[in-house]
Amino acid sequence: MALDSKVPSGPIAQKWDKHKFDMKLVNPANKRKYSVIVVGSGLAGASAAASMAELGYNVKCFCFQDSPRRAHSIAAQGGINAAKNYPNDGDSIYRLFYDTVKGGDFRSREANVYRLAQVSNNIIDQCAAQGVPFAREYGGLLDNRSFGGALVSRTFYARGQTGQQLLLGAYQSLSRQIGLGKVKMIPQTEMLDLVVVDGQARGIVTRHLTTGKIESHAADAVVLATGGYGNVFFLSTNAVGCNVTATFRAYKKGAYFANPCYTQIHPTCIPVTGDHQSKLTLMSESLRNDGRVWVPLKKGDNRAPGDIPEAERDYYLERKYPTYGNLAARDISSRAAKQVCDEGRGVGPGGRGVYLDFADAMKRLGENVIRERYTNLFQMYERITGENPYKVPMRIYPAVHYTMGGLWVDYNLMSNIPGLHVVGEANFSDHGANRLGASALMQGLADGYFVLPYTIGNYFASTLRKPITTDHPEFKKAEAGVRQRIQELLSIKGKRTVTSFHRELGLLLWEYCGMARNEAGLKKALAKIPEIREEFWKNVTVLGEDKDFNRSLERAGRVADFLEFGELMVQDALHRNESCGGHFREEHQTEDGEAKRDDDHFAYVAAWQYAGDGQPAVLNKEPLVFEEVHLATRSYK
Amino acid sequence: MNLTLRVWRQKNSDDKGRLVDYAAKEISPDMSFLEMLDVVNEELVKNAREPIEFDSDCREGICGTCSLVINGVPHGPERGTAVCQLHMRKFKDGATITIEPWRAKAFPIVKDLVCDRSAFDRIIQAGGFVSVNTGGAPDGNTLPISKPDADRAMDAAQCIGCGACVAACKNASAMLFVAAKVSHLANLPQGKVEARERVLGMIAQMDKEGFGNCSNQSECQAVCPKEISVDFIAQMNREYLKAGH
Numbered sequence: 001m002a003l004d005s006k007v008p009s010g011p012i013a014q015k016w017d018k019h020k021f022d023m024k025l026v027n028p029a030n031k032r033k034y035s036v037i038v039v040g041s042g043l044a045g046a047s048a049a050a051s052m053a054e055l056g057y058n059v060k061c062f063c064f065q066d067s068p069r070r071a072h073s074i075a076a077q078g079g080i081n082a083a084k085n086y087p088n089d090g091d092s093i094y095r096l097f098y099d100t101v102k103g104g105d106f107r108s109r110e111a112n113v114y115r116l117a118q119v120s121n122n123i124i125d126q127c128a129a130q131g132v133p134f135a136r137e138y139g140g141l142l143d144n145r146s147f148g149g150a151l152v153s154r155t156f157y158a159r160g161q162t163g164q165q166l167l168l169g170a171y172q173s174l175s176r177q178i179g180l181g182k183v184k185m186i187p188q189t190e191m192l193d194l195v196v197v198d199g200q201a202r203g204i205v206t207r208h209l210t211t212g213k214i215e216s217h218a219a220d221a222v223v224l225a226t227g228g229y230g231n232v233f234f235l236s237t238n239a240v241g242c243n244v245t246a247t248f249r250a251y252k253k254g255a256y257f258a259n260p261c262y263t264q265i266h267p268t269c270i271p272v273t274g275d276h277q278s279k280l281t282l283m284s285e286s287l288r289n290d291g292r293v294w295v296p297l298k299k300g301d302n303r304a305p306g307d308i309p310e311a312e313r314d315y316y317l318e319r320k321y322p323t324y325g326n327l328a329a330r331d332i333s334s335r336a337a338k339q340v341c342d343e344g345r346g347v348g349p350g351g352r353g354v355y356l357d358f359a360d361a362m363k364r365l366g367e368n369v370i371r372e373r374y375t376n377l378f379q380m381y382e383r384i385t386g387e388n389p390y391k392v393p394m395r396i397y398p399a400v401h402y403t404m405g406g407l408w409v410d411y412n413l414m415s416n417i418p419g420l421h422v423v424g425e426a427n428f429s430d431h432g433a434n435r436l437g438a439s440a441l442m443q444g445l446a447d448g449y450f451v452l453p454y455t456i457g458n459y460f461a462s463t464l465r466k467p468i469t470t471d472h473p474e475f476k477k478a479e480a481g482v483r484q485r486i487q488e489l490l491s492i493k494g495k496r497t498v499t500s501f502h503r504e505l506g507l508l509l510w511e512y513c514g515m516a517r518n519e520a521g522l523k524k525a526l527a528k529i530p531e532i533r534e535e536f537w538k539n540v541t542v543l544g545e546d547k548d549f550n551r552s553l554e555r556a557g558r559v560a561d562f563l564e565f566g567e568l569m570v571q572d573a574l575h576r577n578e579s580c581g582g583h584f585r586e587e588h589q590t591e592d593g594e595a596k597r598d599d600d601h602f603a604y605v606a607a608w609q610y611a612g613d614g615q616p617a618v619l620n621k622e623p624l625v626f627e628e629v630h631l632a633t634r635s636y637k
Numbered sequence: 638m639n640l641t642l643r644v645w646r647q648k649n650s651d652d653k654g655r656l657v658d659y660a661a662k663e664i665s666p667d668m669s670f671l672e673m674l675d676v677v678n679e680e681l682v683k684n685a686r687e688p689i690e691f692d693s694d695c696r697e698g699i700c701g702t703c704s705l706v707i708n709g710v711p712h713g714p715e716r717g718t719a720v721c722q723l724h725m726r727k728f729k730d731g732a733t734i735t736i737e738p739w740r741a742k743a744f745p746i747v748k749d750l751v752c753d754r755s756a757f758d759r760i761i762q763a764g765g766f767v768s769v770n771t772g773g774a775p776d777g778n779t780l781p782i783s784k785p786d787a788d789r790a791m792d793a794a795q796c797i798g799c800g801a802c803v804a805a806c807k808n809a810s811a812m813l814f815v816a817a818k819v820s821h822l823a824n825l826p827q828g829k830v831e832a833r834e835r836v837l838g839m840i841a842q843m844d845k846e847g848f849g850n851c852s853n854q855s856e857c858q859a860v861c862p863k864e865i866s867v868d869f870i871a872q873m874n875r876e877y878l879k880a881g882h
Contacts (some may be wrong), residue, residue, distance in 0.1 A: 051771040066692070069798055070700040086778065128773035132766045133791040140781025158791060165700055165794060172766035179762035187755070210747050239694040265774045273667045279696045280676055331782070376644055380698065383715070385668075431870065449771045473683050497682045543687050549649075549748040616850040630694070 003607055006410040007111040012628050016115045024461035031056030034460050037204055039191045039246050041068030044424025046170035046226030047448025053182035055453055064190045069171045072239040076163025077284035079155035080441040082120040087144050091152040101328055104147040104432020105581035110431045110628055113603040119450040120442050124156055126449055130169040130589055135160050147437035149286055149329035155438040160284055160376045164184040165439055191246045192255045193478040197468055201420035207480045212547035214479055216470035221419045228425040232562045234506020235431045236400035237282040243558040244565045247407050247426050255415040256607035258408035258428035261573035264582050265515050266401030268332035270384055271353040280382055280399040284377055285437040288326045290361035293317050295354050297342040305355055305393050311447045316340055325637040331434040331582045334398035338515050348395045353436045357393035380475055394512035405429040408607040412455035422598045423447035435579025486546045489556045494539030498552055502559045505566055513570050516584040522574040533563040568608055568617055599631050638664040641733040644689055650745050663727050666726035673725055682728040691750040701797030705750055706737040711801035711860045719862040727809040739800050740810035754800050756846040764838030765818040767827050786824050793861040794821035802857035810848030813857040815839050816873035817865050831878040
């Protein structure tokens with residue numbers, strides 16, 4: 001099927017304005033006649049739910065956490081980009097747009113990215129008005145810092161807790177609407193199916209996580225804001241509850257899953273220490289403003305870092321990328337770390353680590369300045385590792401952090417199923433094959449505050465829907481399916497725990513579909529995943545009952561979805577016979593080990609269509625047309 | 638490390654609940670406290686015994702989901718640390734560790750170590766926000782805010798809403814939680830417009846939820862994973878008096 005991106009015509013700078021004018025409006029007095037379901041309450045979900053409720057729509061918002069304030073956006077540390085050009089260093093909407101397209105290795109949709117850059121400034125204004133305590137200069141104006149993949153300082157921040165403060169801003173706006181009765185908030189509830197009636201998304205089936213109650217909810221439109229699928233790797237920087245279930249169930253109901261192989265491996269995380277680990281912890285990219293990344297020059301150099309003289313250190317990012325240095329883009333920095341570790345020059349137990357050293361910055365600026373900038377990050381590091389980063393360099397290693405792939409959406413953020421909208425990390429739209437630092441917060445809030453509230457009105461005003469209730473047979477069918485699956489999981493009564501399957505899948509994907517991929521490895525994974533899945537459905541053990549608080553059951557359902565989704569991800573990685581951004585195919589690299597794209601054959605979005613269990617997914621392509629940015633080899637040298 | 642855990646087990650809010658002993662064997666000092674519980678749970682499941690339910694999500698100290706009282710102290714022995722970031726190297730080999738849920742009338746227990754903290758959400762809904770709709774906000778730099786004011790607002794805004802303050806207080810008071818939000822917004826010009834309605838609304842809701850009064854013993858500050866200062870309670874009280882009550 002041909003995918004229509006619905007990108008408006010005209011010059012790129014005028015597309016969004018033109019589109020806003022062309023879109024149909026809903027009479028303010030009629031907005032209360034429309035209902036919207038929002039699944040997820042992170043930056044995208046909470047901002048969308050609050051903004052739509054302010055406009056007058058009736059919103060039902062769901063989250064699996066016990067409170068909407070706990071969505072994983074809260075853990076974002078470093079900051080949020082905007083093209084304000086407050087530091088007078090030459091930033092502009094066009095430059096933010098350009099950097100993002102380039103950072104994404106020319107695999108994103110230009111018009112969406114331009115709009116993102118355009119509304120970035122409104123986000124900062126909106127958040128400041130909500131009382132988000134952004135960092136300030138002594139004169140009282142907003143402070144900025146630098147992030148990877150950019151040569152300007154455009155990142156706004158609130159200490160090392162920017163995601164927390166932005167999310168609390170959105171949560172507070174959402175809370176206000178809950179108090180006013182315009183949003184019905186339903187926490188501790190997981191979406192287990194999407195309901196499509198007459199080709200339109202009309203509702204969801206949920207399970208309440210403390211009572212086990214299965215329920216149907218009907219609406220005029222459904223918005224998924226359910227985040228990314230990084231936990232398919234078992235170990236990632238995501239919260240332990242993050243999962244792919246909502247978007248994957250939508251995929252199985254016909255929504256296309258775009259670019260699942262684009263996963264971001266973040267260069268600065270605390271290295272893995274043992275099998276017991278349940279998650280990995282990120283150390284904000286902002287640390288690369290002052291920290292210098294290095295490894296010993298010689299293989300197997302076991303001296304303490306302080307005993308290695310300057311001449312015997314390899315500051316490999318500064319050496320390889322003199323222009324961007326320690327602020328090279330994420331995918332590039334991650335691969336460079338893997339490379340030096342593969343060469344046997346990694347540090348720490350197991351040799352999978354590199355130093356992030358603040359000694360020079362402390363000498364130059366004083367320990368106090370470093371303390372002021374990064375206190376909470378340094379404390380977090382010390383708590384986890386037991387080492388004091390003021391005295392010895394941090395040890396870091398890349399870890400799965402973000403997923404650029406997601407459900408396919410058009411310019412209106414609507415999937416190929418009419419009425420099903422997808423916002424934030426859950427969609428595929430803005431980051432191409434690699435996301436730049438401080439752009440996830442920007443995209444989540446752009447979608448929720450400034451894009452979806454407009455485009456959803458256009459959907460309501462330009463389509464007809466039959467009035468339905470949850471008594472419709474499609475709801476009954478979906479509910480029955482959900483119940484049956486739960487019973488199946490409970491009745492297996494096998495020998496292995498849910499976690500053991502999740503870990504097995506994660507290790508396999510990290511090995512063959514992680515930082516570097518090749519055809520042989522991907523084929524191996526493609527053969528192995530169905531075996532793990534088969535064993536799961538024969539031998540998993542899920543204790544307890546369904547009508548009860550039962551975390552094992554919750555996790556079992558999510559891992560079952562990961563076991564199917566993982567296969568789709570590998571299939572996508574195998575088909576994309578080029579390297580781009582976070583998708584590094586070893587067969588396609590330049591002489592010095594950089595990603596080599598194949599624009600002639602792969603300048604498209606791969607949107608996968610479910611074709612039935614046991615059937616390979618069907619590939620649909622949206623060609624990517626670059627009218628503004630000249631396709632070029634990405635260089636941070 | 639080998640440890641003995643005395644864990645609160647309670648089937649649901651109607652059940653009476655009791656402490657049950659479990660052995661935690663071959664625990665690495667590099668594990669976080671919750672990873673240690675993961676290991677214990679894996680063993681339980683392998684032996685067809687229902688795992689211990691406890692809350693956690695981000696496991697990096699910011700989402701505020703985790704909530705364990707360890708040897709009588711909410712979030713355990715390390716200051717300024719949520720239990721998800723507490724590591725086993727802080728415990729001695731062979732120790733007996735008692736693990737209980739938050740205990741407060743306003744936080745009913747759901748199961749085992751999990752309690753219902755929705756009262757906090759209702760307090761925020763009663764005024765813990767600035768009433769600005771999306772769109773139409775002036776440029777972020779039109780309203781300069783002095784660095785000390787912004788920093789002070791941020792000190793208060795860091796609250797992760799975990800509820801340890803309530804669990805630590807013998808009156809199960811939520812004053813530190815409420816004060817953190819009241820002060821965050823009261824320290825910023827954006828929040829001043831509605832300061833009166835906010836403090837009155839939030840405190841009325843706090844009382845309605847069944848939280849107690851401040852005990853003036855600062856137990857809340859001592860256990861707060863973000864080390865939020867009780868000075869903010871003083872600020873909230875001033876705001877309350879200013880509001881004409």
